[in-house]
Amino acid sequence: MDSRSDLRRRRVSPSQGLTVALAGNPNVGKSTVFNGLTGLHQHTGNWTGKTVVSAQGTYSYRGREYTVVDTPGAYSLRAASGEEEAARDYIVFGGADVTVVVCDASCLERNLNLLLQIMEVTPRVLVAVNLMDQAQSRGIEVDVPALSRALGVPAVAMSARRGRGFRELKDAVASYSTPPSPRLPRYSDALEAAIESVERALPRDLMGSVPSRWAALRLLEGDAEAVSAVNRRIGRELVLEPGVAGAISSARARLAASGVTALREEVIASIYRRAEAVAAECVRGGREYDLRQLRLDRALTRRAMGIPVMLLLLSLIFFITIKGADYPSGVLMRCSEWVGDELDSALTALGASDPIREALVLGIWRVLGWVISVMLPPMAIFFPLFTLLEDLGYLPRVAFDLDSGFRKAGACGKQCLTMAMGFGCNAAGVVGCRIIDSPRERLIAQLTNSLVPCNGRFPMLITLITLFFVGSGGPWGTAEAACVLTLLIALSVLVTLAASKFLSSTLLRGKPSALTLELPPFRPPNVPEVLTRSLLDRTLFVLGRAAAVAAPAGLIIYLAANVHLAGGTVLSHIVGALDPLGRALGMDGVILAAFILGLPANETVIPIMVMAYAASGTLAECDLASLRSILAANGWGIGRAVCVTLFALFHWPCATTVLTIRRETGSLKWTLAALVLPTAVGAALSFLAARIFEIFGI
């Protein structure tokens, strides 16, 4: 889904009530405002935290319906990335009834840059000065009525994280009327005259919903990107309209004669001068930076601290996840076995034939039960913890600390953020790559995203680690497991860097582009919001997808293991064919078949593996001890476990991710590359490991 066309399609007919657009810089709490307004009445259950695909929601207030469209965070309408383009297109052409511009009270001046640009596009602007509480804690006082007077548009104060200001915002939207005299930024007399002459030359009948002053200024600047957005909108080439090209060139000539050459720079500087003047009228006191925050930041980025602290935090999250998931997993497993038994006797009582009963219970239900009991608890712990770190503002610090690695790999520092999103879900990480401006670096980030394990692979890794790499049980065992998992993550990050370096020195050659990364202040996380968002949007979404895949996969594997053909089961033929390749990689045919069948969702790999092993022997209980004995009976030792772990870390992305890469890159060639790259890495590493173990006779 292309976010731009998606936003344009979402024009709402008047019968549905008023449309409110939410705009603002990144990190101003725009999503909190959106969630606070719409609650659970939202359309896109996409990866929140980073608004990449814009969300839409509704609320009703005093008997009226309102539709809220959340646009991606943008620093400016001079779009520098796909996200900003989507935001610009909706703000300029979306035709919202009111545009609410959410600003951060603690750095109002910078936020005014976007606000003033939006005022040039539409007079129907409402300012929501958010994070008032945080500004106050830094001694910054924002006089909101004075701000409203200085701008000539209504303004409300908010502390959205504390639920403050929503009533005022809804009231202001409900009673909104077009401000009589919004105070737009004024440019130098020469520039104002030039804008006016170009604006007069624009064909009035064509402009419709296109703001003509804004369009005239973009034409004068020669902002090709914005002009082509206007052309797409009106379905004509604006400069080919009679008189337009002439008006532009004579206006430019007059500007040059009066000494204005760097037009775009002058426009930006003028808007900032206006922003400074407005801020001077309504912002009092305060420090520009919180000293405690600064000390924390300096501590977290010190040479000896940055990376160790990061690894420690990661280990801690894994420890809590593994430890916390242990008990509920066991309970869920026993529940699923009990349900399976009940299902079995119910089907027997109904007189179902043996093959159907077994296909349902041993095929579909067993795999489904396994996926839910093994996946749900770690996900329900990991996702909220990860979202908490995200909400706290820690992830940009990680990107900052690791940037030199990505720079040396010829990649973008923001790739670190999309990589971090990949830990949750690789498909979400690939979509997140839209935040990277340079096409070359975006492609590198997309192709390498599945080199870090997603949440679908964590349960598999945790199971393998607990079975084979941890000596003792108890808390020490869990700590060991968490450390091993952290080491594996470190390995996947190193491989990501190496693969990025490889791509940027072969297929995607080029120089790393500029990095401009904002490090927002650390903020106390909004725990209820983190819980609802991470559980509803992430956990249930991912679990639902896995379950939808696990059920048919269970049936297929059961059929394959029980349908006999030419002297063996279908499964035995497949496994036999894959066995030589599997063995070369230190695994066997069953494991490779399970990885292939697990293409739709990685969560199903181990259950499929166990079913396939069990099909040729006795069916055991689904706990770790019996799992260990099944695997041991099928020739598993530490050597094979290492090879399987390496292959689990690095192999083809799941089907959803592949489809997402296809959609995002729009190229079959690059989609194939995204499949081949991690597979080649995994095959090479497990092949190598298998040879080393052979030499040492393990």
Add this chain to the structure above:
Amino acid sequence: MEKTLLALPEGVRARVGALDIPGEGKRRLMDLGFTPGTPVECLFSAPSGDPRAYLVRGTVIALRDSESGAVKVTLGAGDGLPL
């Protein structure tokens, strides 16, 4: 006295001067608040020393040395002290 943002020691305040960056990159920096005359200070650096984090207009923006080396700054009267 004129030097670049890259040469500005941590904790010293200066003002943004000319930006020797071509095209879009320059406008991007200006959009983030690095317009001529704006007070700026380097707050801290990444473990490897590059990128560094700069305080500008109440926000913290990280820039790689390749960019900050192209941003001229001036130390004027009343500058030179931490913000």
